Amino acid sequence: MKNTATRDKLIDTGAQLIGQQGYNATGINAVLKTCGVPKGSFYHYFSSKEDFGLAVIERFATSYDATLVALLEDSETPPLERLRRYFALGRDHMLECDHATGCLIGNLGQELSGQSDTFRDALNLVFQRWEQRFVLCLREAQARGDIAMNTPPEALASFILTGWEGAILRAKTLKSVEPMEHFEKILFEQVLISPSPR
């Protein structure tokens, strides 16, 4: 297996179509037609649609994790400012895709968690990795005294991830990033606040 160009093209196209339409609504033939690859090649690289879906998830998670590290572990920037940049990036993405795509992992989590344990496990791992990135960033913020120590960073990270995913979902049905802005505003004004008295 040397030539990964075709495989990559399939995964990229798949990520795009699945992001837009969901997993079940995206047929293999549609992927094939979009990127001009014959079916024989598809089943040369992937043993099934599920296998393909898992590859799409893995690719997305890896590439996104790099972005996340670059943003959340940027020691030149204060931790809370890194979080703000993360949210800003998410808002930009949402506007770019005209509120249609949202978060691929969130979409698939919603669609496939009840359908296949294999998918659920894979998506859960991605979420957990993301949460861990948040935890590290929040610990730094606590160490600097930027936020209070009384809430464990693990709980905060869970809170942030779920709130953000929910805001993305709501932004899709509302066709507006307003819910994402509300979330960010309240999060920074009332949750991620300094322990010193106001």
Place this chain on the structure above:
Amino acid sequence: MKNTATRDKLIDTGAQLIGQQGYNATGINAVLKTCGVPKGSFYHYFSSKEDFGLAVIERFATSYDATLVALLEDSETPPLERLRRYFALGRDHMLECDHATGCLIGNLGQELSGQSDTFRDALNLVFQRWEQRFVLCLREAQARGDIAMNTPPEALASFILTGWEGAILRAKTLKSVEPMEHFEKILFEQVLISPSPR
């Protein structure tokens, strides 16, 4: 059109299957087989699968709204306590369905918002109605001085709805209500707090 029993049975079964598997993954034949209704009857009551899906949404929204009113407009109970009961109910539901179903409207919002504007509009309306219920409850809490006045209840309601929906999504992939508990805890400890100094 007198006999609504068959129609109701179709909608109930549809809500159940769509809740478990999603809209696209739920075939009409599966619904028919599950409740033992022939196809002729289906297309007697519904003009298409989309029409059916909208009916499922409407039915669910109506029935759920009644629950919501009973919970959130219960003047015998302090507003914040009503919210806590709402969250407790959601947690119960999640455990009942073994973390598989979650919130039908949230599921469909994720799956169909990018697929059909008709569905998106319908689901958006449901969300907005829910948010409005939260707004009323939060206004009462503000009037009683239970929470601060400085954040508009509309923004708070959006925050609560999105955070909760996100927690449900995360609970599904994690197969645990822990994210829901984290959300509730932080919400009540750091967001819905009295304006008086700590």
Place this chain on the structure above:
DNA sequence: ATAAGAATGGACTGACTGGTCTACTTTAAT
């Protein structure tokens, strides 16, 4: 009693699904 329409029952259709199969071409090692 009868006629009309509501509702049931299910065979059937064409399009499309994921997946298989085999013939062919290209690449790389010897």
Place this chain on the structure above:
DNA sequence: ATTAAAGTAGACCAGTCAGTCCATTCTTAT
């Protein structure tokens, strides 16, 4: 140059999809 494997190509398969159609039965108003 030969050979084996990697990769391309697309016809084809059984099954399923939403949706159509029509004969039949039930209900109700007259």
